[in-house]
Amino acid sequence: MVLQEAITDYFKSIRRLDAKTQKGYKQRMGVFYAWCKKQGIEQLESIKANIVTDFVENLRQNHKSSYHSKSEVSTHTTAGYVRCIKAFLSFCLDDETYSHYVSYDTLRRIKLPKREKYVIQVFTDKQLQALFAATQKEMNTHLRLRDQAILALLIDTGIRANELCTLTLEHTHLEIEDPYILVKGKGSKWREVGLGKHCRETLQKYVETWRANTEGNDTTFMGSQHFYPPKSPLRICRVDVAPEV
Numbered sequence: 001m002v003l004q005e006a007i008t009d010y011f012k013s014i015r016r017l018d019a020k021t022q023k024g025y026k027q028r029m030g031v032f033y034a035w036c037k038k039q040g041i042e043q044l045e046s047i048k049a050n051i052v053t054d055f056v057e058n059l060r061q062n063h064k065s066s067y068h069s070k071s072e073v074s075t076h077t078t079a080g081y082v083r084c085i086k087a088f089l090s091f092c093l094d095d096e097t098y099s100h101y102v103s104y105d106t107l108r109r110i111k112l113p114k115r116e117k118y119v120i121q122v123f124t125d126k127q128l129q130a131l132f133a134a135t136q137k138e139m140n141t142h143l144r145l146r147d148q149a150i151l152a153l154l155i156d157t158g159i160r161a162n163e164l165c166t167l168t169l170e171h172t173h174l175e176i177e178d179p180y181i182l183v184k185g186k187g188s189k190w191r192e193v194g195l196g197k198h199c200r201e202t203l204q205k206y207v208e209t210w211r212a213n214t215e216g217n218d219t220t221f222m223g224s225q226h227f228y229p230p231k232s233p234l235r236i237c238r239v240d241v242a243p244e245v
Contacts, residue, residue, distance in 0.1 A: 003043055009097070
């Protein structure tokens with residue numbers, strides 16, 4: 001069975017996924033297929049655990065990291081490629097057209113590379129103060145208070161940028177007894193995220209001042225395009241502090 005045909009059908013099967021997720025899978029499988037073709041591997045049944053191992057080694061030796069401080073791709077990147085290949089082979093196992101060309105034993109033998117553990121560097125008090133100070137450079141009171149609420153929410157909850165932008169007033173619960181937001185994250189899964197005292201108070205001040213007469217299904221935060229002329233460039237507040245390494 002031709003490998004390229006199986007990959008094409010696999011791409012059709014993931015259309016229900018988020019567009020960014022699809023793009024990531026297609027990019028990784030594209031790199032894997034190009035390498036296989038270069039090695040003369042064009043049949044689905046030729047994909048074995050040792051082939052995937054050789055591919056990962058090729059990534060380590062011949063692909064550069066997107067980070068200037070690192071010479072080779074990270075273990076997280078190689079693990080992402082292997083995870084994608086395993087997802088593809090799992091699809092083939094469950095598909096009546098391709099199940100005869102892939103074995104469960106092959107899938108079992110493909111192991112994810114051990115990933116290096118990183119210590120995430122958090123903001124210092126000085127950096128946090130600089131971030132909040134930068135909000136005072138906004139053009140009006142609405143934007144200054146909005147930016148403070150956004151910062152407080154991001155720092156307190158760690159939600160994703162898309163979750164922040166799509167947060168609605170009806171999913172923003174600011175009761176003193178149980179403050180929380182309801183966000184829709186990856187995989188279209190909903191989850192509740194609790195709010196700390198400072199975050200709740202800052203967010204409540206913004207909502208009560210500027211979003212009190214707004215429909216519940218509207219976004220909690222207004223975009224900057226509502227405040228700037230259509231053709232003017234978007235202003236960016238400068239934070240006057242160098243990151244600590």
